[in-house]
Amino acid sequence: MIDFKLDPKSGVPFYRQIIDQIRYGVASGDLKVGEQLPTVRALAVQLKVNLNTVGKAYRELEIQSILETQQGTGTFIGSTNIQIPKSERQNKLDSICSEYLSIASSYGFSAEEMVDELKKRQRGKT
Amino acid sequence: MIDFKLDPKSGVPFYRQIIDQIRYGVASGDLKVGEQLPTVRALAVQLKVNLNTVGKAYRELEIQSILETQQGTGTFIGSTNIQIPKSERQNKLDSICSEYLSIASSYGFSAEEMVDELKKRQRGKT
DNA sequence: TATATTGTTATATTATACTATAACAATAGT
DNA sequence: ACTATTGTTATAGTATAATATAACAATATA
Numbered sequence: 001m002i003d004f005k006l007d008p009k010s011g012v013p014f015y016r017q018i019i020d021q022i023r024y025g026v027a028s029g030d031l032k033v034g035e036q037l038p039t040v041r042a043l044a045v046q047l048k049v050n051l052n053t054v055g056k057a058y059r060e061l062e063i064q065s066i067l068e069t070q071q072g073t074g075t076f077i078g079s080t081n082i083q084i085p086k087s088e089r090q091n092k093l094d095s096i097c098s099e100y101l102s103i104a105s106s107y108g109f110s111a112e113e114m115v116d117e118l119k120k121r122q123r124g125k126t
Numbered sequence: 127m128i129d130f131k132l133d134p135k136s137g138v139p140f141y142r143q144i145i146d147q148i149r150y151g152v153a154s155g156d157l158k159v160g161e162q163l164p165t166v167r168a169l170a171v172q173l174k175v176n177l178n179t180v181g182k183a184y185r186e187l188e189i190q191s192i193l194e195t196q197q198g199t200g201t202f203i204g205s206t207n208i209q210i211p212k213s214e215r216q217n218k219l220d221s222i223c224s225e226y227l228s229i230a231s232s233y234g235f236s237a238e239e240m241v242d243e244l245k246k247r248q249r250g251k252t
Numbered sequence: 253t254a255t256a257t258t259g260t261t262a263t264a265t266t267a268t269a270c271t272a273t274a275a276c277a278a279t280a281g282t
Numbered sequence: 283a284c285t286a287t288t289g290t291t292a293t294a295g296t297a298t299a300a301t302a303t304a305a306c307a308a309t310a311t312a
Contacts, residue, residue, distance in 0.1 A: 002232065003228070003231065003232055004232060005228055005229055005232040007229050010138070010229075011138045011139055011142035011143075011146075012136070012137050012138055013137050013298085013299060013300085014299080014300075015299080015300090016137040020233065021232050021233060024233045024234045025234060027234075028234040030234055039257080039258060039259080040258080040259065040260095041257090041258080041259095049300075049301085050300060050301050050302070051259095052261095052300075052301075052302090053299080053300060053301085055259075055260070055261095056299090056300095058259080059259090059260085069258090069259060069260095070258080070259080070308080070309070071258060071259045071260070071307060071308040071309065072257065072258045072259070072307080072308040072309025072310065073257090073258065073259085073308080073309055073310070074257090074258060074259080074309095075258085075259075091133070091136075092233055092235075093230070093233075093235055093239060093240070093243055094243070095136075095138075095146075096226060096229055096230050096233070096235070096240075097226075097240060097243045097244055097247075098146065098150045099146070099226070100222070100223075100226040100240075100244075101150065101153050101154065101244070101247070102146070102149040102150050102152075102153045103222055103226075104153075104219070104222050104223075105152075105153035105154075106149075106153065106206075106208060107208060107210055107218055107219075107222070108207075108208055108209070108210065109218075109219055109222075111244060111247065111248050111251075112248075113219060114219075114223065114244060115241055115244050115245060115248075117219050117220070117223040118223060118227065118237050118240055118241050118244070119237075119241060121223070121227060121237055122237045122238060122241070139268080139269055139270085140269080140270075141269075141270090142269095165287080165288060165289080166288075166289065166290095167287090167288080167289095175270080175271085176270060176271050176272070177289095178270075178271075178272090178291095179269080179270065179271085181289070181290070181291095182269090182270095184289080185289090185290085195288090195289060195290095196278080196279075196288080196289080197277060197278040197279065197288060197289045197290070198277080198278040198279025198280065198287070198288045198289070199278085199279055199280075199287090199288065199289085200279095200287090200288065200289080201288085201289075
């Protein structure tokens with residue numbers, strides 16, 4: 001299961017963030033075929049958004065056959081194996097890093113300090 | 127000067143993309159203090175958006191003292207130097223780093239990937 | 253069979269984003 | 283002084299995003 005997280009500062013619409021996190025999860029294998037996603041209501045509560053917003057994300061992914069939904073049962077990862085274009089993935093990493101750099105720099109932190117801080121957290125992980 | 131680009135597929139509002147690119151330009155040093163930005167009309171034409179959209183971006187950055195504008199003259203990079211107490215400095219970096227690491231990981235990016243991306247941007251700089 | 257759960261649909265409302273167009277206001281240059 | 287240039291403001295219209303709330307429809311389960 002994914003650890004969903006919305007970034008209100010990014011400017012990216014919430015339903016788009018949900019869509020992308022699921023797409024990336026499926027593409028990377030973090031989300032496996034047949035796996036059940038949180039219910040629209042549960043995810044809405046968790047992310048503190050309206051259930052319609054989650055519903056919109058799920059619906060759009062169902063249209064793309066990335067998800068399979070059944071009323072009364074739930075929403076599941078479909079068997080369509082998707083690929084995220086390398087460029088799209090890179091763009092996403094780009095924008096996250098740019099935002100990180102911009103914010104940190106505005107507080108007077110250097111790129112080195114940012115890198116060091118990140119590296120500190122790498123240790124102890126796989 | 128920045129090579130402004132808008133990505134309509136990203137879902138990020140145009141004025142936000144303009145803001146983000148200027149903020150990053152300042153953070154990375156590509157935009158230097160006192161440097162003049164394109165006029166609202168020129169940038170609007172270049173990006174094929176309405177001049178109000180550019181104006182909105184500039185205005186917001188002026189409120190944040192990142193830009194300085196003068197009617198009749200133009201828009202320029204301001205001189206902002208922010209100080210935070212040394213005692214809070216490490217905590218601040220901590221929280222910023224945690225935040226962006228968790229955002230990145232929700233898309234399946236590792237700390238290592240972020241480090242690599244940040245390092246890539248350092249190359250060629252002092 | 254009754255009930256709870258799940259996704260779905262609908263309506264109304266608010267806020268934001270963007271466009272088009274026009275006019276206004278301050279400044280620079282001729 | 284005049285004019286062009288620059289940012290600014292205003293109005294109107296369209297589309298999207300998100301919320302709140304309610305009800306409906308299919309499924310699972312007690």
